[in-house]
Amino acid sequence: MKIEQLLIQPHGTKIGGFNLCVKTFKKTWQVGETHWQQVICMDETGEIPVDVKLGNKYNPLRGRTTELDVIVAEVRDAEYLNKPRKILVVDQFTIPTQMIADYYAEPDQAYQANMKEIRGKIRHGLICSDRSAGYRVTGKKEVENYQLEIAFWAEFIMTGE
Numbered sequence: 433m434k435i436e437q438l439l440i441q442p443h444g445t446k447i448g449g450f451n452l453c454v455k456t457f458k459k460t461w462q463v464g465e466t467h468w469q470q471v472i473c474m475d476e477t478g479e480i481p482v483d484v485k486l487g488n489k490y491n492p493l494r495g496r497t498t499e500l501d502v503i504v505a506e507v508r509d510a511e512y513l514n515k516p517r518k519i520l521v522v523d524q525f526t527i528p529t530q531m532i533a534d535y536y537a538e539p540d541q542a543y544q545a546n547m548k549e550i551r552g553k554i555r556h557g558l559i560c561s562d563r564s565a566g567y568r569v570t571g572k573k574e575v576e577n578y579q580l581e582i583a584f585w586a587e588f589i590m591t592g593e
Contacts (some may be wrong), residue, residue, distance in 0.1 A: 435479065466487065468486060469486055501527070
């Protein structure tokens with residue numbers, strides 16, 4: 433469900449079964465034993481303030497997710513930033529989970545990206561030091577040989593072999 437569709441719903445409409453993308457995590461508060469948190473959700477059609485019922489434990493959403501799977505919610509007319517506005521009050525939600533293979537693949541992907549960046553910085557340093565020493569490469573064959581030499585030294589610096 434798009435946010436523009438939520439904004440045209442009448443006050444008190446019960447709704448659920450859709451995802452929301454969290455833009456900003458806001459304040460938390462407690463009413464009785466129940467903890468709540470306000471977030472701002474958005475999509476390409478607009479933004480909406482969302483009050484999320486966290487439950488009896490203080491466990492804010494901050495930094496743990498960018499998506500909410502809304503199970504049970506209600507559209508309400510309320511005042512937000514001193515203006516009348518529609519808000520969404522989420523009573524039940526889940527946070528999308530990740531497959532274990534994806535969880536273990538993330539560090540490997542980050543490692544590969546870091547290694548690629550490090551190799552690039554090493555090549556840059558080698559070339560800069562050659563240029564400052566007055567070394568110049570001209571001609572296609574020289575350039576190819578120079579690229580192989582730089583690759584060799586970059587690998588040697590990375591692995592020591």
